[in-house]
Amino acid sequence: MFTSSTxxxxxxxxxxxxLPSSPSPFRTNFSPxxxxxxxxxxxxxxxxxxxxxxxxxSTAAKADKSGEQKWVHEGLIMESLPNGMFRVRLDNEDLxxxxxxxxxxxxxxxxxxxxxxxxxxxxxxxxxxxxVYRLRSSTPS
Numbered sequence: 001m002f003t004s005s006t007x008x009x010x011x012x013x014x015x016x017x018x019l020p021s022s023p024s025p026f027r028t029n030f031s032p033x034x035x036x037x038x039x040x041x042x043x044x045x046x047x048x049x050x051x052x053x054x055x056x057x058s059t060a061a062k063a064d065k066s067g068e069q070k071w072v073h074e075g076l077i078m079e080s081l082p083n084g085m086f087r088v089r090l091d092n093e094d095l096x097x098x099x100x101x102x103x104x105x106x107x108x109x110x111x112x113x114x115x116x117x118x119x120x121x122x123x124x125x126x127x128x129x130x131x132v133y134r135l136r137s138s139t140p141s
Contacts, residue, residue: 005133007034014036016102021058028056041135063114068122068123068124069123070120070121070122070123070130071120071121071122071123071126072118072119072120072121072132073091073118073119073121073129074090074116074117074118074119074135075088075089075090075091075094075096075098075116075117076088076089076114076115076117077098077111077113077114077115077116077117078095078113079110080111080112080113081097083099084099084100084105085097085098085100086098086099086111086113086118086131088117088129088131090119090121094126096119096121096126096127096128096129097127097128097129098119098128098129098130098131099128099129099130099131100130100131101130101131101132103132104131104132104133104134109134111131111134114122115134115135115137116134116135116137117131117133117135118131118132118133118135119131119132119133120132
């Protein structure tokens with residue numbers, strides 16, 4: 001069926017092409033250490049860089065997914081405004097505009113004036129904050 005006159009059997013895979021005996025003017029051989037610039041950007045050709053250890057963030061400031069740090073305060077809902085916004089008086093007597101976070105909106109948590117809430121306030125704009133948690137009232141109603 002198959003003759004042994006062929007240099008390689010059909011069952012043996014050819015792993016590489018034979019190297020040319022003379023250097024070709026059209027082919028440039030790069031070593032792995034001197035790759036052309038477009039190959040340096042490919043991440044699978046080199047191992048990932050080692051990252052330094054990240055210090056722990058204090059409990060007073062919490063980092064969200066965007067990396068921006070927020071202050072977490074507790075406050076009291078003073079007034080209900082349209083579109084899920086509220087006037088919130090923080091424990092440090094600041095009056096801010098609070099808006100409902102997505103999880104509270106998604107789970108239909110009802111927030112009314114007089115409720116105690118936990119608010120994340122941005123360091124860049126301390127007049128607005130995201131209401132992230134409704135604290136349970138100490139008196140049953």
